[in-house]
Amino acid sequence: MNYKTTVHFDFVKHRNKFFAFSIALTVLGILSLFIFNMNFGVDFKAGTNMDISVGKKLTQQDAKDVLSGAGFADVTPTVGGDKGDRVSARFDEVLEQTEVKQIQEAFKAKYGDKVSAEVSIVSPDMAQELGKKTIIAVLVASVLIMLYVMIRFEWRFAVAANIAILYDAFVVVALFSIFRLEVDLPFIAAVLTTIGYSINDKIVIFDRIRENLRFGKFKNQEQLSDMVNQSLWQTMARNVYTVLAVLVIAACLFIFGSESIKLFALAKMIGLASGAYSSICIAAPLWLVLKGKQKPKAKQPAKTAV
Template sequence: MELFRYKKPIDFMGASRKFGIVSLILVLLSWGLIFTKGFNYGIDFAGGTLIQLKYEGEAPLKKIREAMAKSEAFKDATVTYFGSKNEVVIRTKTSSKSVGKDVGDEVRQMLKDTGKFVVRRVDMVGPKIGNELKEKGLMAMVLAILGILIYVSVRFEWRFALASVLALVHDVSIAMGAIILFNVEVNLDILAALLTLLGYSLNDTIIVFDRIREGLQKIKDPDLAGIINESITRTLSRTVLTSLTTFFVVLSLFLFGGEIIYGFSFTMLVGIIVGTYSSIFIASPLLMWLGFDVKAFRAKQAEKLKREKEKEKMRAMYEQGTI
């Protein structure tokens, strides 16, 4: 299905410098937020206790907070609505080390005068486990990026690999900046979204790179910018259709999925937009900025093709018994 019909290639590379400057500013601002404000770590990484309650009627937040303030273990707890006004989530830094008995029973006793409710969920994570999850999550992202670097280097060429990895760093950096800016709680769902974003963005970039590599062999234009423009223009319909389909699915999750998957869907929304943008305006121009040589590439491909033909000729001669 073709969304766009074109008589000549769109000049994407003509605007690449402007988009590059915008991206650089966004990445620097994102890292500035990371080092100054930092992440709002959830229970999974910071450790603590999360208790979800469901009341028969509207949950009395004021009474719950007053009751929590009387307890030494829960005096710093935060109480917020969870999806609807009859469900609340209580978050506290208290972990299993500081609570000697069943947390659910303690909460029932503490809040017995606030109305009828049931304890839907109690999650407890110690500080040590939280730090382990944080370290393993970071290691998973680093290993994923290294694996991608090796894979693209083997499949394409080192400049393609470096360009794709830099584009991934760009995407993840801006996504993390948005997470901090909108104060989204960072937990295992966010980590899963960031790892999913790596795969989604790489898939988009690889498809564009495949078409560029094909263009290097078929398009007569010796100018790399012209080849990239024509290659991206040819994949534009596919890119827009894929991105819009994924975007609308994730948007539905964001709007109607509720509080539980809010962080995941928010991160994916940002990632889809940034990942699609970076495949065109960041990864592709990086090939030019890294000094990719069209003539050298074509000479290398011609030499490779020549060696393959010689091997086929030798194999044919061997099979015919002429060697």
């Protein structure tokens, strides 16, 4: 079978540079997590979230002035909605019913009786439970993906794919930690869907590598490296078009979506970009490294005719 195709860039040749960059970003992310931790939203720490509709357009400073008048000067609200008439305020403590009513009355005093509010309260126990379940969800997804790839392909593909998808998930976490972006439940959904999209790219590439490996004869590491590089470029168009299609949707959500969905869309964009990068620059070259360490099978002695 002829697997040759046009190669525009030798990804395999520069694999050590990609590995070094990925390791550096991982170390930077780990340091950020140790020093700054994550900027957890109210979903993962005890507190109260209030979404207030006032029925009139207002600015962030207007909302902040009202909250200051109600005794919450340290809270920084965000203003959104189609008409710029919704205020989202997050409090680090669990508010009493009297305090919630006090805030509502403060907005009603300025904007009238049409003011309405939705209140979400997370207790310390609930926040801790959500954090544990999030970690378990990511680990279970990773293990099941590794088992699937191991059954369909072989253990080297499984190891390379799992390292790459865990890297993709960690890149999203690391960048949110470095830039102090808020982490909430939609963020976790973005991380889990990132893992799903990421493994799809890797399966496409690995399937082509396996096909080329089956029909080709490779006598040395150089020929094997060339086959991997050819496989990457044979699947390049499909992977790029797939990622771009979803990236455009995520970008539209980020630009035109409400405030509550912007960080979800941003996490998706980061995860998709990282997934495309890791599939080409980490997973396939890493499989090649593992394959290169495979010990050749000992030749069986020829049987002599009796």
